[in-house]
Amino acid sequence: xxxxxxxxxxxILFVLIAFFSLGLWFKFExxxxxxxxxxxxxxxxxxxxxxxxKSQGVDTDKYLKAIVFDTDEWADRYLQRTIGVKSEEGFIKxxxxxxFSWLVRFFQELKKEEYIIRxxxxxxxILNFKHLIEDVELREVVDKNAARQKxxxxxxxxxxxxxxxxxxxxxxxxxxxxxxxxxxSWEKKGVYIPWGKEQGGxxxxxxxxxxxxxxxxxxxxxLDIPEKFQRYIENQFALGTYxxxxxxxxxxxxLAWSIYIxxxxxxxxxxxxxxxLFVYLVIFLVIINIIYFFNNAQNTIIEYPTSINxxxxxxxxxxxxxxxxxxxxxxxxxxxxxxxxxxxxxxxxNKYSSFLHYIKSTFYSRNVSERIILGYILFLIFLGFxxxxxxxxxxxxxxxxxxxxxxxxxxxxxxxxxxxxxxxxASLNEEIIFxxxxxxxxxxxxxxxxxxxxxxxxxxxLGHSEYAIFPVWFRVIEVTILGFxxxxxxxxxxxxxxxxxxYLFDVFWGTAPYILGHSRLDLFxxxxxxxxxxxxxxxxAYFMNKEDKERKVAIMLNPTEKFNLNILITFVASRKSQGLxxxxxxxxxxxHNWDISLIELAINEVFRVEQKI
Numbered sequence: 001x002x003x004x005x006x007x008x009x010x011x012i013l014f015v016l017i018a019f020f021s022l023g024l025w026f027k028f029e030x031x032x033x034x035x036x037x038x039x040x041x042x043x044x045x046x047x048x049x050x051x052x053x054k055s056q057g058v059d060t061d062k063y064l065k066a067i068v069f070d071t072d073e074w075a076d077r078y079l080q081r082t083i084g085v086k087s088e089e090g091f092i093k094x095x096x097x098x099x100f101s102w103l104v105r106f107f108q109e110l111k112k113e114e115y116i117i118r119x120x121x122x123x124x125x126i127l128n129f130k131h132l133i134e135d136v137e138l139r140e141v142v143d144k145n146a147a148r149q150k151x152x153x154x155x156x157x158x159x160x161x162x163x164x165x166x167x168x169x170x171x172x173x174x175x176x177x178x179x180x181x182x183x184x185s186w187e188k189k190g191v192y193i194p195w196g197k198e199q200g201g202x203x204x205x206x207x208x209x210x211x212x213x214x215x216x217x218x219x220x221x222x223l224d225i226p227e228k229f230q231r232y233i234e235n236q237f238a239l240g241t242y243x244x245x246x247x248x249x250x251x252x253x254x255l256a257w258s259i260y261i262x263x264x265x266x267x268x269x270x271x272x273x274x275x276x277l278f279v280y281l282v283i284f285l286v287i288i289n290i291i292y293f294f295n296n297a298q299n300t301i302i303e304y305p306t307s308i309n310x311x312x313x314x315x316x317x318x319x320x321x322x323x324x325x326x327x328x329x330x331x332x333x334x335x336x337x338x339x340x341x342x343x344x345x346x347x348x349x350n351k352y353s354s355f356l357h358y359i360k361s362t363f364y365s366r367n368v369s370e371r372i373i374l375g376y377i378l379f380l381i382f383l384g385f386x387x388x389x390x391x392x393x394x395x396x397x398x399x400x401x402x403x404x405x406x407x408x409x410x411x412x413x414x415x416x417x418x419x420x421x422x423x424x425x426a427s428l429n430e431e432i433i434f435x436x437x438x439x440x441x442x443x444x445x446x447x448x449x450x451x452x453x454x455x456x457x458x459x460x461x462l463g464h465s466e467y468a469i470f471p472v473w474f475r476v477i478e479v480t481i482l483g484f485x486x487x488x489x490x491x492x493x494x495x496x497x498x499x500x501x502x503y504l505f506d507v508f509w510g511t512a513p514y515i516l517g518h519s520r521l522d523l524f525x526x527x528x529x530x531x532x533x534x535x536x537x538x539x540x541a542y543f544m545n546k547e548d549k550e551r552k553v554a555i556m557l558n559p560t561e562k563f564n565l566n567i568l569i570t571f572v573a574s575r576k577s578q579g580l581x582x583x584x585x586x587x588x589x590x591x592h593n594w595d596i597s598l599i600e601l602a603i604n605e606v607f608r609v610e611q612k613i
Contacts, residue, residue: 004350004351004352004492004493004494006370006374006493014374014377014378014381015377017381018377018378018380018381018384019380020384021380021381021382021383021384021385021387022380022383022384023384024384024387024388025380025383025384025387027387028387028388028390028391029383029387029390030516031086031089032085033512033513033515033516033517034516034517035089035517036100036406036513036516036517036518036519037100037121037122037517037518038100038121038122038410038513038514038517038518038519038520038523039121039122039123039124039518039519040102040119040120040121040122040123040124041520042067042069042102042410044124045067045102045104045119045121045124046065046067046102046104048119048124048126049067049102049104049106049117049119049126052117052126052129053106053115053117058106058115060106062108063106063107063108063114063115064106064107064108064109064301064310065104065105065106065107066104066105066107066298066301066302066304067102067103067104067105067298067302067411068102068103068298068299068302068407068411069100069101069102069103069121069406069407069410069411070100070101070102070103070118070407071099071100071101071402071403071406071407072098072099072100072101072223073402073403074223074225074230074233075097075099075202075222075223075225076088076099076400076402076403077229077233077400077402077470078193078195078202078223078225078229079091079092079193079223080394080400080401081229081398081400082193082194082195082202083193084394084395085394095188095191095204095221096221097204097221097223098120098121098122098123098127098220098221100120100121100122100403100406101118101119101120101121101127101128102118102119102120102121103116103117103118103302104116104117104118104119105302107304107306108306109306109309109310110306110307110308110309111306112132112133112134112306112307113131113132113133113134113137114131114132114306115129115130115131115132116128116129116130116132117129117130122518125220126158126220127219127220127221128217128218128219128220129215129217129218129219130216130217131214131216131217133211133216135176135177136176136177136178137176137178137179138178138179139178139179139180139211139212139213139214140179140212140213141179141180141212142180142210142212142213144171144173144182147182147184147210148171148182148184148210150210150213150215151182151184151207151208151209151210151215152184154208154215154218155186155206155207155208155218158218158220159206159220161186161206163186165188165189166186166187166188166189166206167186167187167189168184168186168187169185169186169187169203169205169207169224170183170184170185170207171183171184171185179211179212180211181209181210181211181216182209182210182211183207183208183209183210183217184207184208184209184210185205185206185207186205186206186207187203187204187205187224188203188204188205188206191203191204195226195228195229196228199226199228199229200226200227200228200229201226202223202224202225202226202229203223203224204221204222204223204224205219205221205222205223205224206219206220206221206222207219207222236470236471236472237466239465239472239473240465240466240467240470240472240475241466243462243465243466243472243476244462244463244465244466246462247459247460247462247463247465248463250459250462251331251433251459251463254335254433254437254438254441255330255331255334255335257338257441258334258335258338258339258437259334261338261341261342262334262337262338264593265338265341265593265595267560267595268341268595268596268597269557269561269595269597269598270337270340270341270344270356270595270596270597271337271338271340271341272558273356273359273360274336274337274340274354274355274356274359275333275337277355277359278332278333278336278337279333281332281336281428282328282329282332282333284424285328285329285332285424285425285428285429286325286328286329288420288421288424288425289321289324289325289328289421289425290321290325291417291421292418292421292422293317293318293321295412295413295414295417295418295421296408296411296412296413296418297413298411298412298413299408299411299412300314300317301314302411328429331429331433332428332429332432332433335432335433335436335437335438336432336436336437338437338441339354339432339436339437339438339440339441340354340355340356340436342437342440342441342443342444343356343436343440344356344596344597345440345444345596346440346443346444347440347443347491350491350494352371352493352494352495352496353436353490353491353494353495354436354495355495357550358496360550360551361546361547361548361549361550361551362546362547362548363541364540364541364544364545364546365541365544365545365546365547365548366541366542366545366548367548368496368538368541368548369538369539369541369542371493371494371496371497371500372496372497372500372534372535372537372538372541373535373538374493374497374500375496375497375498375499375500375501375503375504375534376500376501376504376534376535378489378497378498378500378501379500379501379504379505379508382482382485382501382505383505383508385482385485386478386482389478389481390469390478393469393474393478397471397474398471399469399470399471399474400469400470401468401469401470402467402468402469402470404467404468405419405422405468405509405510406510406513408422409422409510409511414526415511415514415523415526416511416514416523416526416527416529416530417526418510419506419507419510419511419527419530420507420530420533422506422510423502423503423504423505423506423507423510423530424503426502426503426506427499427500427502427503427506428499430460430502431486431490431495431498431499431502434456434457434459434460434483434486435456435486435487435490435495435498436490436495438452438455438456438459438460439452439453439456439487439490439491440452442455442456449491452487453483453484453487453488453491454480454484454487456483456487457479457480457481457482457483457484457486457487458476458480458483460479460480460483460486461475461476461477461478461479461480461483462476464476464479486498486502489501500534503534504531504534507527507530507531508531511523511526511527511530511531514526514527515527515528561595561598564594564595564598565598565601565602568589568594568598568599568601568602569602569605569606571589571602572585572589572602572603572605572606572607573606575588576606576607582603582607585603586599586600586603589602
C-alpha cells in the first residue's frame with residue numbers, strides 16, 4: 001500500500017501555482033466583489049421602512065414583518081449579458097442605479113393589504129414602494145390629468161425628477177369596481193441598451209401609481225427589459241431544469257446501486273468499520289440543516305401567501321424540510337459506506353482516498369494537518385483556474401453570473417452561519433457521492449480511471465446547471481472541468497484535502513462580498529473565522545501528533561467475523577496444500593462473495609504475505 005506522500009517538489013510547485021492563481025483571481029475577480037456595498041444593515045433598513053410608513057399614518061404595530069436581501073436580478077443579467085461586467089459597474093455609478101436592496105414586507109395574516117418597501121443597502125434610501133389592497137377597496141375617483149400632476153409632483157420631491165431629462169414612456173388606466181388606478185412612467189433620455197438587432201432594448205424608467213389621493217406605488221429607477229431577452233432567460237432556466245433532472249436520474253440510479261452494494265455486502269467488515277462515522281456525519285448534517293431552516297426563516301416568511309394560515313404555511317415548509325433531510329440522510333450514508341467498500345476493491349493502494357485509513361488510525365496526525373494545508377493551497381488554485389474560465393466565458397461567450405449566494409446568505413439572521421452550513425453540505429455530500437462513490441463505482445464497472453473521473457465530473461456538472469452561472473451549457477462545461485481536477489486530486493492526494501478545498505471554495509464565494517466589499521465588521525470577522533475552521537483543526541492535529549499507523553484489523557473483529565475468519569483460514573490452508581497460489585485462492589473466494597478484508601486476513605495468515613488491510 002503506497003503512502004501517497006506529498007514530496008517537497010510537489011509542495012513547492014503547488015505553492016507557486018497557488019500564488020500565481022491568486023494573482024489571476026485578483027486581476028479578474030476582485031473588483032466584482034469590492035463593488036458590493038452593504039453599508040446599511042438589516043436593522044437599519046427595517047427602521048427606515050417603519051419610519052416611512054409611520055410618516056404616512058400607518059400603524060406598523062398592526063402588521064407582521066419580514067425582511068430579506070434582494071438583488072435586481074433582471075437588470076444584473078441584462079447588463080452583464082449586453083455591456084459586460086466592467087461597463088455594468090460604470091452604468092450603475094453614472095445613473096445611481098441600485099443593484100442591491102433590502103426588501104421589507106409588512107403584512108397581515110389572511111388579509112391582502114400589505115406594504116412592500118425596498119431600501120438601498122448602500123445609502124438607506126427608499127427605492128421602491130408598493131401598497132397592495134383589495135380590488136374592491138374604495139378610493140376617491142380623480143381625473144387622469146390630476147393624477148399625472150400628482151405623480152410628477154411626488155417624483156420631483158422624492159427623487160428630484162427633472163422632466164427635461166426624461167421622455168414620457170407610458171400611462172395605464174385600470175378601472176376597479178370602486179376606484180380607478182393610474183400608472184405613469186418616464187424614460188431617461190439617452191439611455192437605450194439594445195439586446196440585438198430588431199429585438200428591442202432596455203430603457204431606464206421612473207414611475208408611480210396613483211389611486212385616489214394615495215401614491216400607491218412608486219419606483220426610483222427600473223430597467224425595462226425587452227421581452228425577447230426575458231424569453232431567452234426563461235429558455236435558459238428551462239434547459240437548466242432539464243439537465244439538472246438528468247443529473248437527478250443518474251443520482252437516483254447510483255443511489256439504487258449503492259443500496260444494492262450495501263445489502264449485498266451488509267456483513268462486510270469495511271462497512272461495519274465505516275458505518276459509525278457516516279452516521280455521525282449525517283447527524284451533523286441533519287442538525288445544521290435544521291438550524292439553516294430557522295436561520296433563514298425570513299426567506300420563508302417573505303413568500304407567505306396571505307390567503308392561508310401562517311402557521312399552516314410554516315408547518316408545511318417544515319414538513320418538506322424533514323422529508324428532504326430523510327432523503328439526504330439516505331443519499332449520504334449508503335453511497336458513503338458503499339464507496340468505502342468500492343475504494344478498497346478498486347483502489348486498494350489509495351488509502352487516503354477514503355475515511356477507512358483514518359478510522360483505523362487517527363484523524364489527529366500530522367499527516368491530516370498536511371492534507372488540510374494542501375486543501376488551502378488547492379482552494380487558491382481552483383479560484384484562479386475558475387477565474388480564467390469565467391473571464392474567457394464573459395469576454396467571448398456571453399457568460400453572466402448571479403448573486404444567488406449573496407442574496408440567500410444576507411437574508412439570514414446570521415449570514416456567516418448559513419455560509420458554513422451551505423459549504424459543509426456541499427463539500428461533504430458532493431465529495432462523498434461524486435468522488436468517493438461515483439469514481440470508484442465507475443472505475444469498477446468501466447474499467448478505466450480516466451473515464452471514471454470524466455463520467456463523475458460530467459454528472460456533477462449537470463447537477464449545477466440551474467444556478468449561479470449562465471448560459472447553462474457553459475456552466476456544465478465549467479463544473480465538469482473543475483470536476484476533472486477534483487477527481488485527479490481525489491485519486492492522487494486523497495479525500496480530506498479535497499473536502500477542505502471544496503469547503504473553502506464555497507465559503508469564499510458566499511462571503512467574498514463581506515470580506516472584500518463594504519459590509520459590517522461582524523460579517524467580515526465571521527467570514528474570516530469560517531475560512532480558518534479547517535486550519536484550526538489542522539493545528540490541533542499537528543500538536544496532538546498521534547501516530548498515523550493503522551490498527552491491526554484482527555483485534556477489531558466481532559465474534560461472527562472471527563468465526564468466519566477461522567473458516568476461511570481452514571479453507572485457504574486446504575487450497576494451499578492443493579497447490580493454489582494466494583491470487584487463485586483470493587479469486588475463488590471472491591466469486592462466492594466472501595468479505596474481501598477477511599479473505600486477505602486469511603491469506604496473510606496462511607501464506608504469510610504482506611497484509612493489505
